[in-house]
Amino acid sequence: MKRFGLDIWGDDNFIIKNDTININYGMKPSVLEITNSVRQKGYMGPILLRFPHLIKKQIDTLFATFESAKKEFKYSGNFYAVFPLKVNQFPNFVNELVDVSSEYTYGLEAGSKAELIIAISKTKIGSPITVNGFKDKEMIALCFIAAKMGHNITITIEGIGELETIIQVNEEFNKKVKKPIVPKIGVRIRLHSSGTGIWAKSGGFSSKFGLTSTELLEAYEMLKKHNLLEHLWMIHFHIGSQMGEIAALKKALRESGNIYAELKKRGVESLKAINIGGGLAVEYSQHQNLQDRNYSLKEFANDVIYLMQEISKSKNVPAPDIFTESGRYIAASHGVLVAPVLELFSQEYHEKSLRLKEQNPPLIQELYDIYSAMRKSNAREYLHDALDHMESLLTLFDLGYIDLEDRSNTEILVNLLIKRAIALLKDEDTSELKRIEDRIQEKYLVNFSVFQSLPDWWGLKQNFPIVPLSKLDTKPTNPASIWDITCDSDGEINFEPKSPLFLHDIDVDEEEYFLGFFLSGAYQEVLGMKHNLFTHPTEAVIKFDAKGHYYIENLIEAQNLMDVLDDLDYDTSEMDKSLKQKIEDSKLLSNDEKREILGKLYLYLSENSYLKTIQALDQNYTP
Ligand SMILES: *Cc1c(COP(=O)(O)O)cnc(C)c1O
Numbered sequence: 001m002k003r004f005g006l007d008i009w010g011d012d013n014f015i016i017k018n019d020t021i022n023i024n025y026g027m028k029p030s031v032l033e034i035t036n037s038v039r040q041k042g043y044m045g046p047i048l049l050r051f052p053h054l055i056k057k058q059i060d061t062l063f064a065t066f067e068s069a070k071k072e073f074k075y076s077g078n079f080y081a082v083f084p085l086k087v088n089q090f091p092n093f094v095n096e097l098v099d100v101s102s103e104y105t106y107g108l109e110a111g112s113k114a115e116l117i118i119a120i121s122k123t124k125i126g127s128p129i130t131v132n133g134f135k136d137k138e139m140i141a142l143c144f145i146a147a148k149m150g151h152n153i154t155i156t157i158e159g160i161g162e163l164e165t166i167i168q169v170n171e172e173f174n175k176k177v178k179k180p181i182v183p184k185i186g187v188r189i190r191l192h193s194s195g196t197g198i199w200a201k202s203g204g205f206s207s208k209f210g211l212t213s214t215e216l217l218e219a220y221e222m223l224k225k226h227n228l229l230e231h232l233w234m235i236h237f238h239i240g241s242q243m244g245e246i247a248a249l250k251k252a253l254r255e256s257g258n259i260y261a262e263l264k265k266r267g268v269e270s271l272k273a274i275n276i277g278g279g280l281a282v283e284y285s286q287h288q289n290l291q292d293r294n295y296s297l298k299e300f301a302n303d304v305i306y307l308m309q310e311i312s313k314s315k316n317v318p319a320p321d322i323f324t325e326s327g328r329y330i331a332a333s334h335g336v337l338v339a340p341v342l343e344l345f346s347q348e349y350h351e352k353s354l355r356l357k358e359q360n361p362p363l364i365q366e367l368y369d370i371y372s373a374m375r376k377s378n379a380r381e382y383l384h385d386a387l388d389h390m391e392s393l394l395t396l397f398d399l400g401y402i403d404l405e406d407r408s409n410t411e412i413l414v415n416l417l418i419k420r421a422i423a424l425l426k427d428e429d430t431s432e433l434k435r436i437e438d439r440i441q442e443k444y445l446v447n448f449s450v451f452q453s454l455p456d457w458w459g460l461k462q463n464f465p466i467v468p469l470s471k472l473d474t475k476p477t478n479p480a481s482i483w484d485i486t487c488d489s490d491g492e493i494n495f496e497p498k499s500p501l502f503l504h505d506i507d508v509d510e511e512e513y514f515l516g517f518f519l520s521g522a523y524q525e526v527l528g529m530k531h532n533l534f535t536h537p538t539e540a541v542i543k544f545d546a547k548g549h550y551y552i553e554n555l556i557e558a559q560n561l562m563d564v565l566d567d568l569d570y571d572t573s574e575m576d577k578s579l580k581q582k583i584e585d586s587k588l589l590s591n592d593e594k595r596e597i598l599g600k601l602y603l604y605l606s607e608n609s610y611l612k613t614i615q616a617l618d619q620n621y622t623p
Contacts, residue, residue, distance in 0.1 A: 004467040005286025009519065013054055013333055019473040021516065025053050026548030031516055032469040034550060035338045038540050043557060045610025046339040046448035046537040050092055050521070053544060054334045056100035061297065062326065063104055069301040073309050077273075077319040082130050084109040084278055085118055087327030087522050092541050092554050093334070098122050107152070109325050113139050120146045120153075129153040130186065130275065130325065132209075132236070137165050144173045147183040156186040156236045156275075158209045163219055167226045186234035186275060187211055187219060191255050210237070216259070220266065233270045234323070235260055238277025241328055242462075246295040249279065250303055257311035264317040275323035276304060282332040284463050284519055287499045297329075328522040335521025337453050337537065338469065341513040342485070342611060344478075344506065345443035349415035355405045361396070363389045364406055367413040374417065376424045383421040383436070390414045415440060423477060434497045441495040442478040444503060446515055447611050450484045450491045451531035454517060454524055458490060465518040466493070466501055476502040482515070485611055486532040534609050535559045558608035576605075 003016055015022050020030035031049070038047050059081075066079040083097055085108055094108075105126070108119035111133035119129045120142070129151055131143055140162070146153045157163050166185065174180035190210030211219060223229040239252050256274055263271050280300060281293035304322060312319040356368065367389050370382045393410040396402045418440045425433055456462035466482070480503040484491035495501065506513045528536065541553040559567070566572045583589070583598050 003472075005288075005465060006467070008285055008288060008291065009283050009465045011283075011333065013057075014518075016472050019471055021467050021469060021472060023051065023542075023550070025051075026544035026550060029550050030469070031336065031338065032514065034542055034552075035469065035514055038538070038552060038555070041555070043538045043555070044340075044447075044612045045558060045608060046337060046453065048453075048520075048525075048537050048539040049336045049338060050096065050539060050541045051334050051336070052096035052100055052541060055093075055097050055330065058330045058333065059097075059101045059104065059106060062324070062330070063106075065297050065301045066305070066322070066324075069298070069305040072302070073305050075305045075309055075319055077308070078321040079324075080105050080107075080128055080273075080321060081324045081326070082107040082109040082128055083330055084111070084132075084325045084327040085115040086111050086526070087278075088331045088335075088525060089115060089118060090525055090539075092539055092556065093331065093521070093525075094118060094122060096334075096541065097330070098124075109327075113142065116142050116146075120149070120151060123151065125150045126152055128323070130156060130234075130236075130323070131183075132156045132158070132188065132238075134158060135162055135165070137169060140165050140169045141173070143183045144169055144181070148173075148181050152184070154184040154186045154234050154275075156188050156234070157211070157219065158188050159211065160215050160218060160222075163222055167222070167228065170226070170228065182228065182231045184233045185223070185228065185231045186236045186273075187216060187232070188236045188238075189216065189256060189259055191237055191239065191252050213259075216263075220263070220268070229268060230270045232263075232268055234273040234275050235263070235271070236275040236277065236323075238325065239279055241279055242281045242292065243279035244281060244293050246299060246303060249276075249300070250307065252276075253304060253307040254311070257308055258315070260320055261311055261315035261317050265315065271320075272318075273321040273323055274308065275325065278325045278327050278329075280324070280326040280329040282328050282519060282522070284332075284465060285499075286463070286465050286501075290499055330522075332519045332522040335519075335524070337448065337517040337520050338514050339446045339448035339453075339517070341444050341506070341508060341515060342447050343445040343508060345445065345483075346415060346440075349412050351412075351416065354409055354412055356409060357405070360409070361393070361402050361406055363393050363396075364402075364409050364413070367393075367410065367417070371413055371417050371420070374420050374424065379421045379424040383417065386414050386417040386421075419477075426477075434500075437479040437500065438495060438497050440479065441481045442503070442505075443481050443483050444515070445483050445485065448484055448517075448537065449486050449528075449531060449534035450493065451486060451488070452528040452534050453537060454493075454520060455527040455529060456523060457493060459527075463499070464520055467516045467518065468503055469514040469516050471504045471506070471513070474504060476504045478503050478505050486534060488531060491531075530564070532609075533564050535564055537610070538608075558610060560606050560608055562605050564609065 006014060006016060013024055015024045020032050022028045022030045034049060035047060062081060070079060107123045107128035109130045109132060110116040110119040116131060116139065123129050129146065140155060143153055143155045155166065170182055188210040190212050223232055235256060237252055237256050239248055243249060260274055283292050285291045308319055308322065367386060370385055374382045390410055393402065397407045418436055422433065422437060450458050454464055457464065479495050480501045481495040482493040525536065535558050538558045540555045542550055543553055544550050562572045579601060583594055589597065
């Protein structure tokens with residue numbers, strides 16, 4: 001894995017400069033430097049860094065690429081986009097998104113009432129709002145209210161039942177008014193074609209959403225009957241997220257394009273738009289042979305425009321406006337989670353930890369001798385001998401012939417031997433070596449929660465690029481697995497021989513070592529769960545001034561302990577009282593001690609669940 005795969009997933013957003021990974025923007029600060037300036041303000045634990053310039057870059061690129069495809073094919077329809085809020089609803093993201101997209105007709109997509117409220121309040125009048133997902137009467141009524149504010153809002157009908165509700169709400173809202181105002185109406189169509197990959201459940205015939213051809217005809221008749229046909233203006237599909245292969249999209253485009261043309265031919269004058277949903281994939285892979293997608297944005301845009309052009313021409317209908325609802329593509333790169341490494345588990349496998357005796361069992365002496373004598377020429381042979389001796393020594397221990405110190409020496413020596421052999425044989429890419437790497441992987445204990453910050457790794461084994469923030473001028477040699485600080489054995493990113501991660505050998509007592517988890521800006525935050533009550537990490541927005549210097553905005557600290565409990569609906573004031581009372585009543589403490597303990601307790605209560613490094617403890621807690 002060269003340069004941690006940066007050339008595959010990095011999209012020129014980051015560069016490696018000397019020994020650090022840096023932002024490829026402004027004065028190109030290192031992520032480490034930014035991290036340290038947040039930590040200097042007293043924020044420890046994991047930190048989520050947000051980079052609005054990367055949100056802007058994605059939106060700029062999306063619009064520029066579609067505009068250029070339109071030009072190339074002389075396409076007469078318009079291009080618009082909305083951001084699907086389910087991908088990231090956090091205010092520090094949404095506010096920046098709205099801000100950086102202000103020059104475009106770029107709006108928000110909502111899939112629930114709470115998201116709809118965000119969309120209605122944050123979208124500027126005129127920019128599109130689309131409303132998908134299952135809806136009840138209240139949600140549809142909210143859409144009517146938005147339309148009456150002047151919003152350009154489209155309700156997507158997911159099923160016939162919703163259409164009945166729209167008709168009913170329309171009567172309530174518009175019966176007595178002179179100029180009825182009705183939201184635009186879209187229909188989600190149920191496609192034969194579906195996407196591929198782990199998220200491909202949104203499209204296809206067995207999809208949870210959308211109208212079949214029969215229902216579509218039924219909807220057409222119902223709209224006509226209730227004088228609402230003039231509001232039907234969009235058809236919509238979404239074939240699933242992280243679409244790996246373009247073929248699925250092309251099929252869906254042909255299918256939906258023909259449905260559009262058929263409805264046009266049926267005289268639906270107002271129908272003007274096709275909404276192609278999301279699904280535009282992000283390249284998360286750090287390994288050349290394991291890439292996530294087989295197309296570029298340019299190919300994607302060209303296919304959309306070309307196919308819609310073809311279908312409209314051949315059916316002799318005007319070309320539709322195109323809407324996209326890409327979310328992952330827009331949001332993923334803006335978020336970088338930085339987390340400190342707390343410990344390397346096999347740090348004890350060090351020469352200085354050996355407890356060799358005057359008289360060692362002969363096999364241990366031999367292990368020591370081959371460790372000292374190992375060279376490149378004999379490394380393979382000695383490695384086999386070492387593994388053999390280890391088996392024998394462990395059996396001797398089980399049978400009671402050697403003691404605990406001998407066993408510890410065995411573990412240390414074999415570990416050192418394997419490490420040395422791997423270093424010596426590094427250029428030989430043999431499967432045996434790979435198997436051995438798997439065996440001696442170093443476990444890095446990292447101050448974060450996989451469940452909270454990378455839930456898609458936990459639930460779907462979605463990879464996120466992992467890069468250390470320092471030492472990038474030295475080749476990392478430890479096959480690494482990453483352990484989070486939850487008490488759950490699933491909170492691990494295991495070493496995978498097919499896509500190995502190597503990290504540096506470091507002594508965390510001597511130096512800090514941070515890992516960056518990149519492309520974590522889409523889906524992870526709201527999906528994240530408070531397993532073990534580790535909450536959303538401290539977050540900060542990183543912006544650049546006119547001179548290219550970065551500055552930190554909107555720092556939000558991870559919730560403190562009592563707020564977390566309050567969220568679970570504990571009566572925290574009662575708990576507070578109880579804690580205080582127990583110290584007051586303690587028969588083990590003097591009054592002075594009580595006061596001191598109480599002070600400490602309140603200090604701890606004001607902090608969050610994540611661990612603090614020893615240095616941090618020293619700084620904060622000395623009186
Ligand atoms: C989830 C969703 C999207 C966003 O998909 P991405 O893969 O993140 O681009 C768009 N439209 C609808 C209807 C969705 O449900």
